[in-house]
Amino acid sequence: MAAFTFTASSLFGSRITEPLTLISSKSPSMLNFKRTPIIKISCDYSCLEVKDIHYRPPGTQINLLNGVSFSLPEKSFGLIFGQSGSGKTTLLQLLAGLSKPTSGSIFIQSYTDDVKPTQSPKSLVPERVGIVFQFPERYFVADNVLDEVTFGWPRQRGGPQLKEHLVLNLQRAFNWVGLNGVSLDKDPHSLSGGYKRRLALAVQLAQVPDLLILDEPLAGLDWKARADVVKLLKHLKKELTILVVSHDLKELEELVDRSWRMEMGGFLREEHLVV
């Protein structure tokens, strides 16, 4: 099995020859990031805010989403559930910037701890949103793990600093999802179901998204892989803001901070889970 060492040279070519200082010579399982202690002075927090979204696909006469509003505080886990065809995936696509709302707004607002907005809202930039669609393994494009996760990265442009930054992000993503024991040469299609999902998550996490969106993350997995993914999401939720669409309410219940039901016709209302 190839050693788990990311270097700028291994990812971007041979011109950078020194391995990064953070790369450990210890075994993969011992590779961990040292955390710099953060001294928190203010209690500000930010929220994803969705206000009165309507969506009608171009050239059609029917609104798929009707007055959708919700907010999700940073580092919390939101769940949207509801009948097939109610508009859940449509909403995720708008949040990821894949289509534009017909009206309404999507933004990030910072608040003081007594819920006063601290500054003008910022738009949610599509590049800062990671989205993992249903059955992401069906869309793997590369024949090894490394190429899969770095697909689309700048190979030529950007100086050594950018490249080292990307390498560190990648290393952190692999640590987060527990992929650091997997050979970078391995064919992604040969991974187990649970590890394929981990890889799909790592692809998104390497971009360090402000918001991670998952559409049916447990669909099609056996019971063990499902339990693995739930455990992984529990871990990720400490670091990230996560919004999930799922029918698997019972398994995800323990993670959920806020939940909403999407009703047929694209109407969203807050509903606490009772499973």
Ligand SMILES: Nc1ncnc2c1ncn2[C@@H]1O[C@H](COP(=O)(O)OP(=O)(O)OP(=O)(O)O)[C@@H](O)[C@H]1O
């Ligand atoms: N571009 C489009 N034009 C017209 N109708 C569309 C378009 N995209 C989706 N729809 C319809 O909008 C409705 C909502 O679809 P969506 O995929 O968002 O539902 P969903 O709640 O995610 O369903 P599921 O749980 O089955 O994934 C469906 O009836 C779908 O056929």
